[in-house]
Amino acid sequence: MKKMFFVDAGTTWSKLVVLNDNKEFYNEYKNYFVKSSDIKSYYILPSKLIKQMNISFDYTTGHMAKLKNKNHNNHYNEIIALANGVKKKIENEKEAIILDLGSRDSKWIRFTNGKFCDLDWNVSCGSSTGATIEMLLKFYDLKSYDIKYQNEKYNFTCGIFAFEKIMDDISHGLTPNDAISRLIHGIAYNSFCFANKPQKIYLSGGFCNFNAYLTSLKKYCEVETLGRFLLCEGLINIQNP
Amino acid sequence: MDKSTIGFCGYPDPYIINKLKVQYPDACWVDLDVELSFVPDYKILPQVYCKIIKNIVNNAVYYKDKLITIIMATGREKCDSAALASVILKNMGFNIIETKYENIETIKKEPIISTSSLPLVEKIQLITKEIIEPIDKTKLNRVNPRFGFWGVPPNDLSILNLFPDDTHVYGWTRCVEMGVPACYETEIMVDENVPTVFYSQAFCAKASLAKYLSFKYNGLYVDIDDIATNSIVAKIEAFINLR
Structure with missing residues (x-):
């Protein structure tokens, strides 16, 4: 199953849902892990960290996220x-x-x-x-x-x-x-x-x-x-x- | 300096426009309502004031040496602020021709551009262009409206790019195309089932109509001063996406 990132990047905090999360991502960001449910894993991270992450997100919202979007058409x-x-x-x-x-x-x-x-x-x-x-x-x-x-x-x-x-x-x-x-x-x-x-x-x-x-x-x-x-x-x- | 330009604002009396066109066939006409990026703010009017009226005064000062005259709409078809701008410009030494075009008995023209499939920004630019020069409308196709835009031409035209092409124009701008810019009855007529953005330029008296009509027809009321903020853009985007 393909891993997908959905992020709401606010001014101070970013809310991130990862579909089909794997241990690799979890291990790196477990300090920000909130919960998981079914195939979804939920994280809350400081937005300044989101800016530094070497990840392009699949679907984004929030003014801090647009530049990190894989495809600008998927920014809402x-x-x-x-x-x-x-x-x-x-x-x-x-x-x-x-x-x-x-x-x-x-x-x-x-x-x-x-x-x-x-x-x-x-x-x-x-x-x-x-x-x-x-x-x-x-x-x-x-x-x-x-x-x-x-x-x-x-x-x-x-x-x-x-x-x-x-x-x-x-x-x-x-x-x-x-x-x-x-x-x-x-x-x-x-x-x-x-x-x-x-x-x-x-x-x-x-x-x-x-x-x-x-x-x-x-x-x-x-x-x-x-x-x-x-x-x-x-x-x-x-x-x- | 060679005077070669005629400035105008609002919808001046077509009879006077035509007389000036005969008198000065080579004159270049400039719509003083429109913001021009190269024109500075001469700070003649208050900082917190209608941006369109500020444009009129700033553009007039910028073009002063080239202006043959300014033809200003100062009646019900424009607003009190334009009438006062006219007083100021006259006092500053400009040659001003004031017109009032308040006749609402005129046979209304069909709003062909307003209901066409052109992009909204082109519709509005074409309607204002038609105040001075005739437009060939024979190739325009009418579309059924999916959205509506009600109001005057905004200072920040970029917001019009947020709308799909099947957006109809209502309000004062449509009244201009219909040749009745002072007809409030026509101005408040909309298609009630069409989701419409009711736009008002900040500090404009027409805000009362925009707010009232948005409530009556469950539309979106927006009020923009100079350039649309991210919040306003997002509101319009959301309205169009969700309705």
Whole structure:
């Protein structure tokens, strides 16, 4: 069986699914191995590593991946990959909003009766997302599990203003954990508003594993997590519809 | 300096255009609405402002020594911003002919280019070219629309390459081809079952129509300032791929 690579290369992390993985690849990248299922092996690697790898990928999405594609015709924009990844999952839903929250952007698509209906992709104002949180956690030497849900939230329209609030509150005695938690609650509320305040959100991306974010978002709507590999699954569905 | 050029913007009154063509048969006509890569920004207008109107003023200043006159549409068929640009250019010493072409009773011409099989960018370039010179449409084939593009000619024409050739043109651009650039009723008419991208140039009043119509017909609303961002390109690509 031919080995195939499907990669979603984001700003900081790349999600990679290898079909018919072999020991050679696994041995080299086992530190980044996440799980395997049937013929699929799942990896999450830093995107800077993806750039250095001596591999051409079969199907790609994400702006960091295009140059590494074997065939540029097999590079898909992230919304197309997302939509193809979720199609089967929501085909019987009357309405479904899928929100993908990335490292520096957020995007949503809406399906009505299993049919693609609407979308939005927010780069500039959605910039206060995953990468911001990662930088803050590193700066304050915290792990994501240190951050617990807070009922209070920061209302902000721009990441710079959010930073100002965090720094201010910490200088007045709030712990960094609590300040970051309020930011995360603010991000959750902003993403709920960005998705047009639906009753339910299907969530994709790294925030699926972040409890403080999920608890915050669940305050506003029902949430079903779809994990970090949805875009890769979309590429696989495109390759083999 | 030999003055050999006539600048125009929008859809000036055809009667005045024809008079000028007789008066200056050898003049070269320049559409001042269009961004020209070699023309600098003279920073006369605010930085955050309609890019098309900025093009008009910058192009006018660039061609100043060659311009016989500028014929400017300043009525309902264009916009208030163009009327104000005209005030500024006149005050700067340009020879301006203002026209208002608001007659909506004219018999509407068939939108042959708008519904043809030409690539979308060629359709739109041909429609604007026809403002000044007649176009032979006899060899154009009509296609059924798979997609629609509603709006004015965008500053960034490259976004039009994202659409398949069986995209019909709607909105102001089609009104231009039909000879009724001020007819709002025609402007808001679309084929309701055709997935359509409703385009607005940033800071243009027509954004209200684009947003409203996109909601009414379940289309995609996009608003672009100067050059389309990756996000906008991806949105249009996704809309076309998924609908």
